[in-house]
Amino acid sequence: MDWRPTACVLCACNCGIEIKLDGRRFERIRGDKAHPSSQGYTCEKPLRLDHYQNGRDRLTHPLRRRPDGSFEQVDWDTAIREVAAGFAAVRDAHGGETIFYYGGGGQGNHLGGSYSGAFMRTLGARHRSNALAQEKTGLFWVADRMLGTITTGDLDHCDVALFVGKNPWQSHGVPRARPTLREISRDPDRSLIVIDPRRTETAELADIHLAVRPGTDAWLLAAMAGVLVQEDLIAHRWLEEHAVESERVIDALRRVPISEYSATAGVEERLVRDAARRIAAARGVALHEDLGVQMSLHSTVTSYLDLLLMVLTGNVGRRGTNNPPILFGPLVTYSHWGRGRDRVSPVVGARVISGLVPTNVIAEEILTDHPRRYRAMLVESANPVHSVADSPRMRDALDALDLLVVIDVAMTETARRADYVLPAPTQFEKWEATFFNLETPDNYFHLRRPVLDPPPDADLLPEPEMYARLCEALGVVPDLAPLREALAEGDRTAFSAAFLGMLADPALAKIASVLLYRSLGPTLPDGAAAAASLWPLAHKLAAAHPESVRRAGIEGEGPQLGEHLFDAILASPSGLVFSKDAPDDGLGRLGTPDKKIHLTIPELVEEIENLGAGPAADPEFPFVLSAGERRAFTANTIFRDPAWRKRDPSGTLRISPADAARLGLTGGAMARVTTRTGSVEVPVEIHDGLQPGHVSLPNGLGLSYPGPDGAPVVTGAAPNELTAAGDRDPYAGTPWHKHVPARVEAVTI
Numbered sequence: 001m002d003w004r005p006t007a008c009v010l011c012a013c014n015c016g017i018e019i020k021l022d023g024r025r026f027e028r029i030r031g032d033k034a035h036p037s038s039q040g041y042t043c044e045k046p047l048r049l050d051h052y053q054n055g056r057d058r059l060t061h062p063l064r065r066r067p068d069g070s071f072e073q074v075d076w077d078t079a080i081r082e083v084a085a086g087f088a089a090v091r092d093a094h095g096g097e098t099i100f101y102y103g104g105g106g107q108g109n110h111l112g113g114s115y116s117g118a119f120m121r122t123l124g125a126r127h128r129s130n131a132l133a134q135e136k137t138g139l140f141w142v143a144d145r146m147l148g149t150i151t152t153g154d155l156d157h158c159d160v161a162l163f164v165g166k167n168p169w170q171s172h173g174v175p176r177a178r179p180t181l182r183e184i185s186r187d188p189d190r191s192l193i194v195i196d197p198r199r200t201e202t203a204e205l206a207d208i209h210l211a212v213r214p215g216t217d218a219w220l221l222a223a224m225a226g227v228l229v230q231e232d233l234i235a236h237r238w239l240e241e242h243a244v245e246s247e248r249v250i251d252a253l254r255r256v257p258i259s260e261y262s263a264t265a266g267v268e269e270r271l272v273r274d275a276a277r278r279i280a281a282a283r284g285v286a287l288h289e290d291l292g293v294q295m296s297l298h299s300t301v302t303s304y305l306d307l308l309l310m311v312l313t314g315n316v317g318r319r320g321t322n323n324p325p326i327l328f329g330p331l332v333t334y335s336h337w338g339r340g341r342d343r344v345s346p347v348v349g350a351r352v353i354s355g356l357v358p359t360n361v362i363a364e365e366i367l368t369d370h371p372r373r374y375r376a377m378l379v380e381s382a383n384p385v386h387s388v389a390d391s392p393r394m395r396d397a398l399d400a401l402d403l404l405v406v407i408d409v410a411m412t413e414t415a416r417r418a419d420y421v422l423p424a425p426t427q428f429e430k431w432e433a434t435f436f437n438l439e440t441p442d443n444y445f446h447l448r449r450p451v452l453d454p455p456p457d458a459d460l461l462p463e464p465e466m467y468a469r470l471c472e473a474l475g476v477v478p479d480l481a482p483l484r485e486a487l488a489e490g491d492r493t494a495f496s497a498a499f500l501g502m503l504a505d506p507a508l509a510k511i512a513s514v515l516l517y518r519s520l521g522p523t524l525p526d527g528a529a530a531a532a533s534l535w536p537l538a539h540k541l542a543a544a545h546p547e548s549v550r551r552a553g554i555e556g557e558g559p560q561l562g563e564h565l566f567d568a569i570l571a572s573p574s575g576l577v578f579s580k581d582a583p584d585d586g587l588g589r590l591g592t593p594d595k596k597i598h599l600t601i602p603e604l605v606e607e608i609e610n611l612g613a614g615p616a617a618d619p620e621f622p623f624v625l626s627a628g629e630r631r632a633f634t635a636n637t638i639f640r641d642p643a644w645r646k647r648d649p650s651g652t653l654r655i656s657p658a659d660a661a662r663l664g665l666t667g668g669a670m671a672r673v674t675t676r677t678g679s680v681e682v683p684v685e686i687h688d689g690l691q692p693g694h695v696s697l698p699n700g701l702g703l704s705y706p707g708p709d710g711a712p713v714v715t716g717a718a719p720n721e722l723t724a725a726g727d728r729d730p731y732a733g734t735p736w737h738k739h740v741p742a743r744v745e746a747v748t749i
């Protein structure tokens with residue numbers, strides 16, 4: 001009876017869960033069997049969600065910084081008026097493009113972010129970023145140039161699953177990760193191939209584990225692609241039909257020195273050849289690459305090589321291979337094929353991919369006297385002081401701004417430096433959704449209802465309401481009576497016409513989401529006003545992919561299909577399937593103008609040709625530190641209360657038995673880890689899955705949280721106290737967090 005459906009907010013899977021309340025506490029949590037993607041599955045982490053919901057450092061009132069640096073509570077009218085005026089003053093003095101937006105949603109909340117553009121565009125802001133620019137932009141750039149779209153590996157129907165730098169046993173990121181991995185591993189006709197320097201839980205299940213030397217995936221993958229070409233295992237007929245510009249890259253791969261590159265990567269040549277042959281022989285290969293390569297050396301060329309393995313063997317656009325998903329919302333934007341502008345950041349000139357400035361250049365774009373430097377920043381649902389490279393420098397950069405405004409639910413490392421902190425209800429106290437809709441052949445969307453009200457003694461506003469009020473404070477929201485009158489007619493046909501009419505005015509087009517929130521919003525059932533921004537998305541999707549939507553069981557023609565899709569979303573508290581592919585639909589969704597795969601990216605082919613000898617170690621920093629490993633008890637910085645961890649309370653440094661013995665370290669002893677940026681002391685865990693020379697620290701540690709007496713306590717080491725902003729990919733600007741040169745010593749007392 002009182003099990004309330006919602007979703008887990010701890011990773012991009014957003015598994016459906018049900019929560020039973022005891023007053024304001026989450027008494028029990030279980031998987032929601034009615035959720036069409038997770039089907040009752042969860043990992044162990046959401047059972048601890050009460051630590052997020054009822055954290056001791058939750059924000060309760062809008063805060064304004066006093067001249068002495070402390071915060072005072074203010075009412076919402078004051079906060080909204082002063083924040084709007086503060087940004088407007090920066091715009092008037094320096095231009096709107098000096099206002100920077102960071103965030104827009106974490107692992108569970110993207111609905112608020114869908115309203116932020118209204119405020120930012122009205123101010124004339126143009127530059128923004130978020131965590132995707134720390135991980136996925138290199139892959140997005142490559143996929144855009146080759147395919148005109150991103151793809152997702154179809155694990156349900158593949159016979160080979162290939163994980164590169166990803167440990168889904170712990171990090172998930174694919175639906176029902178553990179049963180899926182077990183199933184593939186147990187099935188004699190299917191193979192699991194894992195490329196990871198560490199013997200991870202996922203690697204333990206693998207048929208082929210390529211234990212690459214950290215940072216040398218480019219050599220390994222070039223060798224594998226070389227095997228495909230040199231043993232003539234490529235899908236010639238398929239390539240002739242679906243690919244162009246293949247000569248240059250195939251020619252380069254013909255000349256790859258396979259033995260030498262395998263040796264550089266530290267993997268036996270026999271195993272490299274076996275893996276390539278298994279891929280070539282598969283009916284369907286599903287590839288998932290992740291941070292292990294996206295945050296390491298040569299990350300963009302590695303993403304290119306990953307996709308080359310897939311394309312050369314015909315593993316794109318078919319069932320059981322990698323397919324372009326039908327995205328529900330604007331998670332990725334593409335620019336290469338004339339659909340947007342290739343831009344660069346104003347100060348550093350870094351490439352902007354999918355609309356995002358690389359996170360590693362943000363501090364540099366602020367700490368300068370360049371006239372176009374960022375002067376003000378709005379941070380929503382992110383903790384860049386903790387999550388972006390070189391925290392000390394990030395703190396300096398945020399302190400140098402004329403204005404910093406943070407929207408969050410908790411008092412974070414970033415919020416502590418703000419001029420204004422705007423408190424939002426948690427993701428269980430408001431309507432929420434994510435745009436992590438990446439699955440094929442079936443794809444899912446879940447609009448979540450609130451599970452409980454915000455605390456009665458708190459004064460919070462959901463993000464859409466904040467943005468609407470901020471736009472109103474700027475004086476740009478017109479009288480909406482015509483829209484409301486059109487809505488009063490019952491169906492939304494007249495409303496649709498009136499709304500489209502308004503968008504002819506470019507100033508109003510900028511605030512379209514706020515117009516919808518204030519007009520359509522209040523007419524939606526059960527207080528679902530925040531869902532108003534989904535209405536145009538439902539229409540766009542139904543117009544672009546009517547067959548896929550109808551296959552998902554939504555009926556209607558023309559605009560009616562969009563209306564029905566929107567209504568179905570509102571009526572599906574456990575989520576719904578919104579699109580279903582027919583087998584082999586995928587190639588029709590390539591985003592290139594000729595619907596062909598463009599195989600050669602000249603600058604990356606050149607890099608493959610000039611990889612040279614492997615990365616050289618600096619004798620002063622002989623270890624490779626992976627700073628930010630996903631473990632059983634990490635969840636970005638969504639859980640701030642360290643008590644959520646049942647094990648590994650302060651985050652160990654994992655080190656190989658050989659290195660530990662050499663350094664005189666025993667399990668539980670303290671070690672000092674030093675990099676060019678900083679130094680931390682952490683307990684040691686001897687881990688026989690690690691290669692000598694490789695050490696790792698978990699992500700999400702090092703947060704400051706009130707202890708029992710209310711005084712702040714920092715638990716564990718924050719990884720970005722150790723990373724450097726200059727350590728980044730030359731194409732995408734993505735960080736090398738998995739490859740930080742480090743020194744390890746025993747701490748002697």
Ligand SMILES: Nc1nc2c(c(=O)[nH]1)N[C@H]1C(S)=C(S)[C@@H](COP(=O)(O)OP(=O)(O)OC[C@H]3O[C@@H](n4cnc5c(=O)[nH]c(N)nc54)[C@H](O)[C@@H]3O)O[C@H]1N2
Nearest residue numbers: 165166167171195198214215290291292629630634635636
């Ligand atoms: N438990 C838990 N799950 C999470 C999260 C969390 O905080 N905790 N966060 C979520 C988020 S935001 C993300 S982006 C995903 C990330 O998910 P993953 O990318 O799977 O997570 P990581 O553990 O950061 O990195 C994956 C692997 O990269 C390997 N690696 C290190 N160096 C190299 C290298 O040079 N080459 C290769 N091939 N591999 C290397 C590591 O050994 C590690 O096993 O996880 C999500 N899921």
Ligand SMILES: Nc1nc2c(c(=O)[nH]1)N[C@H]1C(S)=C(S)[C@@H](COP(=O)(O)OP(=O)(O)OC[C@H]3O[C@@H](n4cnc5c(=O)[nH]c(N)nc54)[C@H](O)[C@@H]3O)O[C@H]1N2
Nearest residue numbers: 106131381382383387407408409427627628636637719737
């Ligand atoms: N060294 C190193 N750095 C890394 C990584 C690494 O592996 N190593 N991983 C990177 C990756 S992949 C990622 S995804 C990032 C993650 O880092 P960030 O993008 O900074 O985000 P999160 O840590 O997920 O924190 C999300 C914030 O949202 C807040 N929040 C929760 N619910 C709500 C809500 O409803 N509304 C609002 N407004 N706020 C809310 C939380 O309190 C928290 O402050 O870290 C990156 N940084």
Ligand code: SF4
Nearest residue numbers: 008011014015043172
């Ligand atoms: S897999 Fe991700 S979304 Fe699912 S329950 Fe675990 S942390 Fe939550």
Ligand SMILES: [Mo]
Nearest residue numbers: 131132135636
């Ligand atoms: Mo992430």
